[in-house]
Amino acid sequence: MLKLDRITKRYGTLTALDGVSLEIAPGEFFGLLGPNGAGKSTLMSLVAGLRAPEAGRITLDGRRVTAADPATRISLGLVPQAIALYEDLSAEQNLQIFGELYGLRGPDLRARIDEALEAVQLADRRRDQVKTFSGGMQRRLNLVAALLHRPRLLLCDEPTVGVDPQSRNAIFDFLEARVRAGLTVIYSTHYMEEATRLCSRIAIIDHGRIHALGTLDELLARLPFRDEISFPATPATAELAARLAAHGQIIRDGGTHRFRPATAFRTSAFYALAESLALPPRLFVTERPTLEALFLHLTGRTLRE
């Protein structure tokens, strides 16, 4: 449905996107995972037609997206990273305005506003000024404001920044329900937990390049280790840590050692070694590696520096 073909975007001398190619199918919950400054918002703004790329082309349902042609915009909705609401106006007035800009009028618009406010649990605050809302409530309104015109593609640019856990879950549930109903979503975030929970496919982006692309399983399979074993860093475990260095990657993370075994090194060998050092198995926690680990592996950096 959406296709980006070798997109390059520069701000002066800074290359924000460097030959990015992507293809997104209808009904996907597509994640863009990358740290601040990776180029996520820039990508969103190009798809939304707010800016034009220096090179490459973007097509939505085969029709080219350009900054000059507003025709494709009716089929997409943008949830900007900033809270883009008129905060002196009420929730209802905001939705009214944004709905009218898409040509919605009268009872139809009123019904959609009711529905939207209901869906994000803001119906009882509909007449209150947006500036009296909590951060989470503003985020929820910011989200539904992009959906009134029922776009087929929703661009969510870090929609949960600064949101309490309850609102965050409300946003997740809402989006998941919409995707089940057929909406296509591109969701950018620097929280790997969000990408893990929500997205059917994830692109890992940094410095304007896509470093990896696929489902969660496909991505994690690219790591040279499958599990991560952590144990407390104490004098008793120092010997173990030293010996493990030969069999994989060992990282000291605060009071914890994290061991990522090399593919050839089997888990049974690990426990044998631990036993020989008289360390009880309850010291060890085995975890599936995370996207964080993949990001570190791919870029040598952490998602949140």
Added chain:
Amino acid sequence: MRIILTLLRKDFANFIRDKAAVSLTFLVPVALIYIFGQVFGLNRKDSGPTGIRLAVVNQSDNPAAQQLVDALKAEKSFRVLTNRVNPDKSERPLTEEDLRPMIRNRDFRFALIIPRDVIATRGVGLHLRILSDPRNDIETQTVNGLLQKAIFSNVPQLLGQSLQTSARKHLGNPRLDQFNGELAAAVTKAFGGDVEETKQALAEGDFGLSALGAAGQSGQQGASADFFAKVVKIENEQVVGKDVKSPEATRVVGGWAMMFLLFALSHSAAAFFEEKKAGLFQRLLSAPVRRAHILWSRFLYGVLLGLVQLTALFFAGRLMYGIDVLGNFGNLVVVCTAAAAACTAFGMLLAAISPTAAAANGLATFLVLTMSATGGAWFPVSFMPEFMQTIARFTLVYWSMEGFSQVLWAGQSFLQILPTVGVLLGITAGVMAVAVWRFNRGAIFD
């Protein structure tokens, strides 16, 4: 104490970072001090107004009357007009019949008529007429003062002739001649000098009164000025604004209106940045909304707000001071719209060229204050040096004030205000063109 010092350092650090604040603190006062200094004539040898157009019609063939005209021409406060330029560029002397229509047409606001009977044929005295459009109180008072000064310093000559004329009537020619001869002899005997010359001087009316005039002019001699005031009869005729119901209020309301409008200007500049900051432009532009939609809706908003604001102001003026708003209401709305449009355009230009909201605010304050000062919202433009008066004509304040005065003070028709409205709309178009161009190239939508 340490804490205070730390907080103090924080305040200064913040201040120096804020370029708008720094320029507001230093640049705006300096600019305004300069303008005020020009108005009050600081460091100028000759303070007071300059270049006020004064039409003079001299109907008298008396050489002393011509001297008065020359004296007025030499006065730098006045630019004396004695000729009328025809449409075909040829010139002819102004006549009294020209004056009133030309004043109504705003060609000039003051005219002096030296009538044929400048020297009274009965009794002793002089007679002059001044026509005026006293649309600005301060200016009118000053001009009257200057005219009196110029007339009084030329009065002695005229007055002496007036004495000779009446003496001739009472004594007859031969006896007057004899009287002048005897008087000249007596004068030369007492003070020295040539008898024939003195007699000649007496016949021309020089009784030494010019010394008195000089004293009156330097202002030391209130008594002689009083004396002149009794002998010189100046007839004042107000050509424009005679029927204005509340003249004082009507004359100042234009200046007030401009202040209102200009503050709306700063507001409209700042609002743009609010929307940008909130990411609202992104939301709007991702909808089927174009930049032009955003720009022109903002422009319309500014114009309508200005219009509503001005209407409210004028009605308040009507309620409180009896300003006749309804008498020429249609044209008033036209001028208000044009003025509001020009102000809004400036607000948009500020938003377009400023990198930040703070900078836009700083620039707006600077522009509002300097335009108000140079454009005549605070004091008459004619009080500034000529080059500042030229600059004033490039401000929207000047043309708006002109429009308000034309409508409320002079009660002019739509056709008559059209040129002023045209200038305002021209300013609007020019400023908006630059603003739109800057918006499309600038970073505000990024």
